Amino acid sequence: MKGKTFAILLLVAGLLVALALIPTGKDTKTTGPKMGDKLFADLPVNQVAEVAIADAENRTTLVKGETVWQVEERSGYPADFDQLRDTVVKLSRLKIGRSFSGDPESLVRLSLLPPSDPDASARGTRITLKDASGKTLADLVLGQVRSKEDGGSGGQYLKKADGDTVYLVDASFRFLKTAPTEWLQKEILNIKADAVASVTCYAGGSQEPLYTLIRSEKGKDAELAPVPEGRSADANRIDQVMEALAPLTLDDVQPADGPSAIASQSTRLVYHLFDGREIDIFPTVDGEEKYSLRVAAREPAMAETPPAIESPPEVEKVEEQKEGDAGKAQEAAPRSAKEINDAVAPWIFSVKKWQFDSFVTQPGALLEEVKKEG
Structure with a gap:
């Protein structure tokens, strides 16, 4: 190869290297997240x-x-x-x-x-x-x-x-x-029916109950008192009242005007629990078929004297979790009446009609239909 030709080739090679080093205006490096990367990997x-x-x-x-x-x-x-x-x-x-x-x-x-x-x-x-x-x-x-x-x-x-x-x-x-x-957190209360000793329904400020549902002892079916002569109690409807708090859920909620608003409610159901707590339910419905509830809870010392119950058993204690049984969650202790009241008393809850209907306020609705002869 002649010296002149070799010099030309070196010059061309140098030009090519120089051109390769000149910025093109495009960033060839990969920036930002790539396929398979987490989009918000740094989200705290x-x-x-x-x-x-x-x-x-x-x-x-x-x-x-x-x-x-x-x-x-x-x-x-x-x-x-x-x-x-x-x-x-x-x-x-x-x-x-x-x-x-x-x-x-x-x-x-x-x-x-x-x-x-x-x-x-x-x-x-x-x-x-x-x-x-x-x-x-x-x-x-x-x-x-x-x-x-x-x-x-x-x-x-x-x-x-x-x-x-x-x-x-x-x-x-x-x-x-x-x-x-x-x-919204939907659950208002979750009290199983077998924890309810009795339910008493009152109208307005009257101390005379409209009706009472009572268990003779824990584990027994609740019975209606009084039952008019010639009528019989509807066991399904009684169960519906006893089970109404398991669970009680909301559709919507709004702040209440204060505790004094509860006293103006026309009807209330008092759920007496075996552990002594009491839950008051104040159901109301307006002309537009909007079904609402107020809820209040009381400690045993603040509660009214519940209907007599024969030999109520002691409150069942939660057993300690056994060794080797880590998969079984320990049952949580029930909330105190104060804890319940602090959570629910400031609110008016809107509920579905079927839940509202579980809080029966008319004694006749707990009775079987009278069968006509002939």
Whole structure:
């Protein structure tokens, strides 16, 4: 090879190396999360103190109180913590299936516009997580769920509220609830029927009961007193009254005007428990068929003298968990009347009609139909 030709080849090679080193304006390094990565790998789950969920029709704000999570739109009534925990944990575990830059057309098609957008057909559901200082930890819009051929979920499309990248993740929030009533802790009380010694129904301020359901001893069926001559008690209806607190659940809730409002109720049922606690139920219904309850609890020392019960057995003690039986959860001690009262007395509970009907206030409803001869 001639010296001149070799020099030219060296020059060309040098130019090629130089060109390779010149920036092209494109970052060839992989940035951001990749397929298979967790989308919110750095989410500090234990620092979450507020969760806001909103769609085009509803908004729910869940805030961490001193002792329990609360539903802000229901004056701080306790929230369903299990449902909240499952939602936040699911967010922290989301894995990316694919991602792409979302243009206006794809954001509309995948329903990834914010809930406030004018285009109703393209609105998604927004979830915002904040810490106690108000700092945003995560803010995203959930869009269309990707369906499989068998009808199951193939993940869900979502985007961060302040970004344009669309992610298809490996789980979906198809059944995520957005209305405040759907996030309330539903259980008001859960007192099994066999813990109830008697039920006495009173009208207004009268001390004379309309009727009494009483067990002669624990484990026996409750009996109605009085039973009019020529009539018989309806055992199914009696059981319905005795079982009405196991569990008692709500549909909605609102703050009460105060304890004095209970005294104005026209009817009350007093559940006397074998351990001495008493639960008062004040059922009311308005003209629009809205069924409501007030609930109060009293300690034995504060309670009225219950109807006589022959030789009531002692309160059963919870046995200590046996060694080698770690899989069997120890039964929790029942709440004191004060604990119950602190939780339920400040509220008026809306309930379903079938639950309301379990609190029978008319003695005749506890009697069998009179069979006419002929």
